[in-house]
Amino acid sequence: MNKTVIDDWYEVIRISDDIRLIREKYVAHWLRCNIWHLGGKNYDLLIDSGMGLRPLKQEIASLSEKPITVVSTHCHFDHIGGAHEFECRLGHRLEEALHREPNHENSGTAEFVRAETFLALPDNDFNYESYRVVPAPLTGYLDEGDVVDLGDRAFQVLHLPGHSPGSIALYEVKSKTLFSGDAIYDGELFDTVYHSDKVIYRESLQRLRELDIETVHGGHYGSFGQQRMHEIIDDYLAGRAVMGDANAWINIQMGK
Secondary structure (H helix, E strand, O other): OOOOEOOOOEEEEEEEOOEEEEEEOOEOOOOOOOEEEEOOOOOEEEEOOOOOOOOOHHHHHOOOOOOEEEEOOOOOHHHHOOHHHOOEEEEOHHHHHHHHOOOOOOOOHHHHOOHHHEOOEOOOOOOHHHOOOOOOOOOEEOOOOOEEEOOOOEEEEEEOOOOOOOOEEEEEOOOOEEEEEOOOOOOOEOOOOOOOOHHHHHHHHHHHHOOOOOEEEEOOOOOEOHHHHHHHHHHHHOOOOEOOOHHHHHHHHOOO
């Protein structure tokens, strides 16, 4: 891979006083995960942790000195790669084994990690063919009805399976804000991972359609409101806006 090694791997975008979006700038836009940093009174929350290609903990330390709890919305490699750096790691029990022993097949790397995934290199020794997720066993579990309380704001946990068995989202009733992971985002939805369930996924999306929402912060791409959420869901339910075959979809993204 004839590419440059880059030190400033992350970009930090301030969304509000207590919400920051962190992205791996040199991961291709069609794969780049949204890492959400939420400031709280008692501790801070990190929703997902990217691919783990460069140290993330020191990036967070420059933003806040408070303790960090990581919530993984689901177990795919582009969302859990940096979780091992943090002591408190929460996710759904159904995906415990995948956090404990991620591999090339069960974390999703086999289809998506290729030379074109990276616009630059995280270090001199990096080779995309040897990329693997560092195991990061969950230290606690979240499920439907649980509440994540930061001291000055609280989020309800929604279990939204389909994309993966343990997909969860965090919903703040007061602000009508949803951090949705890959349950929904503003792009073609992916329902052909080896453990996806299209029938259950439709049920989760129909449930989301009934939720009172002002803002959705998804696991990829830009944030959006309720009207756009309804459009994405309706398109999916009608058979549109579906990724389908991953290899064919990636080739389209790369203009092949």
